[in-house]
Amino acid sequence: MPDSSNKGMETRRAVLGDAHVDRAESAKTDFDAPFQSMITDAAWGQVWSGDHWTKRERSMVTLALLAALGHYEEFEMHVRATIRTGATMEDIREALMHVGIYAGVPHANQAFKIAKKVLSEMEGDSL
Structure with missing residues (x-):
């Protein structure tokens, strides 16, 4: 199975655009980094990247x-x-x-x- 974090970031950028993702990534802190990783993996890497x-x-x-x-x-x-x-x-x-x-x-x-x-x-x- 491909790495859903990498796929998640690819899909996130494809849907939301580089500018939006770059702004969100630059606002990420140590506090919310695990949460951001989780949603990139689960929402973007698994759900939004599905093929159905x-x-x-x-x-x-x-x-x-x-x-x-x-x-x-x-x-x-x-x-x-x-x-x-x-x-x-x-x-x-x-x-x-x-x-x-x-x-x-x-x-x-x-x-x-x-x-x-x-x-x-x-x-x-x-x-």
């Missing part, structure tokens, strides 16, 4: 879960990452429609607000 779902599919599930749980800072980061996973604005909209039905309109409403802001920044247009 595409990165686009993983993006949709991740966005829906983050919005449903109210983890809006991570949600915003993953909206930005969709440009690298092949997810479209329509994909994001459909994921958030599911959030509205299955997790509640307030969560979806806040997520739509964040997604509109991020997508507008990314496209330079008003949504």
Whole structure:
């Protein structure tokens, strides 16, 4: 089995981009280094690096879960990452429609607000 830490960092950079990962890595301290290693290995090296779902599919599930749980800072980061996973604005909209039905309109409403802001920044247009 390949080293999931190396694969994790490769996948993390592919999804989130070098600039984001470089910022996160430079902010790492002795205190949180073991935690950062754990999430790079488990989340990025195992879950995100799996071959059953595409990165686009993983993006949709991740966005829906983050919005449903109210983890809006991570949600915003993953909206930005969709440009690298092949997810479209329509994909994001459909994921958030599911959030509205299955997790509640307030969560979806806040997520739509964040997604509109991020997508507008990314496209330079008003949504």
